[in-house]
Amino acid sequence: MDGMITANRLSDGLVVFLDGNGGWTEDFHAGAVLADAAAKAAALATGAASAAANEVVEPYWIDLEPRGGRYVPKALREAIRASGPTTRRDLGKQAQGQAPDFLKIAAAEA
C-alpha cells in the first residue's frame, strides 16, 4: 500500500507532509510517496523524532491511491486535510495550488 506521513505543524497547526529529505512540506505534491514497509517504518520514525523535537504534532500514516494519473489520499478526511474545506475553495491548500484536487478528479471520473 502506498502512503505518506502527515502531521500538523506545531506553531500554526497547518497540515504538513513528510518530504524525501526528512523535512515537512505544506504541499501534498511535494510529500514523499512511500511504497513499502521499510520506508514506512523509517518515515514514521522520522516523524516521531520531529514530533519529539516539537516541530509537528501527532504524525501518522495515510493511505494513498492513484487516481487520474496522480496519487491522492484514499480517505475523504485526508483528501480534505490535504486540500481545504470543500465548501470554501478559496481557503486552504486548494487556494494555493497545493491540493491534490480530489474534487476535480472525482468530477472528471463521474
Next chain:
Amino acid sequence: MYRYDEFDAAFVSARVSQFRDQVDRRLTGELTEEQFRPHRLMNGLYLQLHSYMLRVAVPYGTMNSMQLRKLAEIARTYDRGYGHFTTRQNIQYNWPALKDTPDILEALSSVEMHAIQTSGNCIRNVTADHFAGVTADEIADPRPYGEILRQWSSMHPEFTFLPRKFKIAVNGAPHDRAAIQAHDIGLQIVHNEAGELGFIVYVGGGLGRTPFVGKKVRGFLPERDLLSYCEAILRVYNLEGRRDNKYKARIKILLHEKGLEGLTKAVEDEFAALDQDALRLPQSEIERIRAYFALPDLAPRPSESARVTRRRGKDSRFDAFCRTNVTPHRAPGYAIVTVSLKPLGGAPGDASAEQMDAVADLAEDYSQDEIRVSHEQNLILPYVALDDLNAVYDRLASMGLATPNAGLVSDIIACPGLDYCALATARSIPIAQRLAQRFGDGARSREIGPLKIKISGCINACGHHHVGHIGILGLERAGEETYQITLGGSGDETASIGQITGPGFSSETIVDAIDTVIETYMGQRTSAEEGFLQTYRRIGMAPFKEALYERNAGSDI
C-alpha cells in the same frame, strides 16, 4: 449587560498571562503535547483538521457592538476573515496559529471576553434563551442566573476535572428556546403557587451517541438555592460519574444507571448536607446582577408603524422578512430582529468580518448597542424600533444578512462536519447548502411552514440532529459518506429524541429523501397550521417509512 468588575478583569488578565507562558513553554519544547493539551483545551484551543480552532465564549449569547467589532478584528488579523457561530452561542475561529493565540486572548480580554472553559471536562459556557429579557412571553430574564452560574463555575476548584464536560442552560419563558432538556442541567424559570420565583430543575439531558431528554429532579427550586443545588448535583456527579469510559462519563449515564429516584435522592441528600448559608444567594446580590440586564430606557412608541405597513404592502421580500425574522417585543413599538446567518448556499453560522462589523454598527445605531447569538446559529438585534425596521432590513440585505428564513426549512443547524472537524465522519455543511437551495426561502418554504432541520457530521451530535424535527446524521460506511434520517425530535418544552427512519442515504440521494419526508408531511397534515412535529406525533413513523423505502425506493444503502 454585565460589565466586568475588578475581580473579573484581574482573573481574565491573569489567565492570559498564564496561557502566554504555557504557549511559550510548548513552543520551546519545555512542555510536551500531552502536557500542554489540557492547558490549551481549558482555554478553548483545539487542534482540528486544517489548523488549530479557537472557541470564544459569548456568555448566554449576549454581547455589545464593541465586542462584536473585536471579534471581527480578530477574524481579519489572526484568522481568515470569518468566524463560525455555534450551537453553544459561541464563536469559533478555524485557522488561528498557536503562536498568535495569547495575543488573541489578550485582544478578547480588552473587551471583557475570553475562551475559558469553552472546552475540557469542566462546566462550559452557560447558555440561555436568545430572546431573554425582550420577549413578550417571559417570566423572568434568565441571563442574571447565567451570569451568577458563570461566576460560580469559573475555575471552581472542585469542578475543574469532572468525569466529562458539563453544560447548563437557563430558560425564562414558557416556550423553551434554549433546549434546556438537552443539557446536563436545564433550568426553567417558574413561579410557584405563592408567586415566588424559582426553577424547575432538569438533569441528565444530552445528545451524543446516547441521547436522553433531561429528567425533572425538582419541581420548584427557590431562587436563593440555585448555587447550592447545582453544587449538590455537580458533587454527586463528580464523585459518582464514570471515569473509566469517556462514552459513559456524562451525568445522563449516571442518571440512567442510578435511576431518577436514586439520583434525585443522592442530590437531595447532598443538598441537605451542604452548608446552606455558604452558597445561599443574597437577594441584594441577585438584584445587583439583575440590574445589569434591566430593560434599557426605551422611548415610548406607537405599537404599529405606518411606514412598515406601507412597505410590507408593496415589497414581498420585506414582508416575508417581517413574518419570519421579526418577533414581538415586550415593549410596544419595538421588535426583535433575527439576523439570518443562513443565506441559501452558505455555511450555517458563518459570518465574515465585514458582516460582523455591519451587525455591530446596526446594534449601535438601532438596538441599544446589544447583539445576541442564538443556539440556532443566527444573530439577534433585540431592541429595534418598529419605525427603524425598513432601514435595518436594507442594511442587512446589503450585507447578505436578511434571508427571510428564520424558523423555516432553510434555517438549518449544521455542525462544521468533515470540512473542518477532526472527529467528523461525514460532511454537514454541503448537505445544509443543498437542502437550502432545494427548498429556497420563497413561496415553497413558507408553504412548508416552521420546520427545524438539524445536521450532525458524526455521532457526537454537535448539530443537535436528535432534537431536529428532521435530523440528519452523517456517518462513514465503507469509505463513503452516508446519512441517517431521524424524525420527530424536539428541543423545546415538549422535548423528544428523533427516531431513525431506517437505512441511510448516500450524499447523492439524501436531499431527495428529505424532500420525500417533507412532501409526505404536507400530504398528511390536517391544515397548514399543523406543524411537522404535530403531524408526526399524530401519524407516527409508518407513512414516512413507506414513502422513503417502499414507494420511492430511495434508499441505496
